Amino acid sequence: MRVIISGLMVILLTVGASAEVPSVRLNSGYDMPVLGLGTWTQDNATAEQSVYTAIREGYRLIDTARYYGNEQGVGKGVRRAIAEGLVSREDIFITTKIMPGNYSDPDAAIDASNNALGLGYIDLMLIHQPGRNDEGVYAALERGVKSGKIRSIGISNYYTPAEFERITRNAAILPAVVQNENHPYYQNEALRKYLERYGTVVESWYPLGGRGHTHELFGNEALREIARSHGKTVAQVILRWHIQAGYVVIPGSKNPEHIRENIGVFDFALTDDEMRTIAGLDIQRRFESW
Numbered sequence: 001m002r003v004i005i006s007g008l009m010v011i012l013l014t015v016g017a018s019a020e021v022p023s024v025r026l027n028s029g030y031d032m033p034v035l036g037l038g039t040w041t042q043d044n045a046t047a048e049q050s051v052y053t054a055i056r057e058g059y060r061l062i063d064t065a066r067y068y069g070n071e072q073g074v075g076k077g078v079r080r081a082i083a084e085g086l087v088s089r090e091d092i093f094i095t096t097k098i099m100p101g102n103y104s105d106p107d108a109a110i111d112a113s114n115n116a117l118g119l120g121y122i123d124l125m126l127i128h129q130p131g132r133n134d135e136g137v138y139a140a141l142e143r144g145v146k147s148g149k150i151r152s153i154g155i156s157n158y159y160t161p162a163e164f165e166r167i168t169r170n171a172a173i174l175p176a177v178v179q180n181e182n183h184p185y186y187q188n189e190a191l192r193k194y195l196e197r198y199g200t201v202v203e204s205w206y207p208l209g210g211r212g213h214t215h216e217l218f219g220n221e222a223l224r225e226i227a228r229s230h231g232k233t234v235a236q237v238i239l240r241w242h243i244q245a246g247y248v249v250i251p252g253s254k255n256p257e258h259i260r261e262n263i264g265v266f267d268f269a270l271t272d273d274e275m276r277t278i279a280g281l282d283i284q285r286r287f288e289s290w
């Protein structure tokens, strides 16, 4: 069974933890799971193991980047799951990113990521952040789509409509995804709403507040109260909020218990009141500056 989330309409499921993660249809025509695994700060060996563990737990979306230095490990973890018959290549959605150090030769960067992953094609490739020649990098991503190396393309760390318009002014293919910092203390609803007209989906990095800041969110009394009332953890409530608010979410973890916990968000739903309470926590506080 494949469950599709069309636009903002979240189809709520009452299912067990091993059930399939719902997907959103991208403007490229491909389906992207609404929850996946983040792998930042994981070395190759760690990423291989956490990716394999996540796939066994039902994850189908994996987020990596050239900058993380773990594309090989991510690819190995996926290939191990395929070899064991857990999934096929088509079941998996791999995101990677071109890093600023490679913006002068983006075509080579696409090939390097494809080779490191060893999965035949890249499901989604993003420009990691604005930088010199990023419009040229975007054109290279479009060439990558035409030559079948990449299926969907997007951008990361572009926070305003003006930045989006600049990078797309000569684009033939619109970004399928914008991946930005986003969590209850920094909600960029204006951008998400603006991007609806293009069918561009926003994906949240630092969904739990990120490295060194999760305790600030986990200690929030309003979130703790909502978690208590559902018999869920605060992490699960936050992830559920992202999904119900219309975001794709990629919590990072190498801990098998957290990996399992973080996918356990499809057997409950936040009420409209709870969604409003969490929307009200926005204090426009970004934890990073890039």
Ligand code: NAD
Pocket (backbone or CB within 6 Å): 037, 038, 039, 040, 041, 063, 064, 128, 156, 157, 179, 180, 204, 205, 206, 207, 208, 209, 210, 211, 212, 214, 235, 236, 250, 251, 252, 253, 254, 255, 258, 259, 261, 262
């Ligand atoms: P996050 O908000 O997902 O938080 C990760 C931290 O929370 C880790 O310390 C982890 O151990 C802990 N954690 C995870 N699940 C938990 C749980 N259930 N209970 C308690 N603690 C838990 O931050 P992140 O991993 O940095 O961000 C998510 C992903 O986004 C990254 O792994 C990466 O793939 C991506 N990312 C992209 C950019 C970008 O510039 N495009 C920047 C940062 C991160």
